[in-house]
Amino acid sequence: MTDSVEQRNILTLHEVIKEQRDKINILIEGLAKTNNNLAIVQADVQNTKQMIAVLKGIGMGSTVHN
Secondary structure, three states, rough: HHHHHHHHHHHHHHHHHHHHHHHHHHHOOOOOHHHHHHHHHHHHHHHHHHHHHHHHHOOOOOOOOO
């Protein structure tokens, strides 16, 4: 009897681990997309700052920020 209970527990754990792995992979993909979107937004902000500076006829100074 204990063998069948242990076997069911092990199978259940395997199923839970599989589900968690799938969820983690989905979250990792979502995080990668968010990082890409953030990079695009940062580039757009930088381009907008440069366009405003050109339209105002002033330099931007250093564009490298730590």
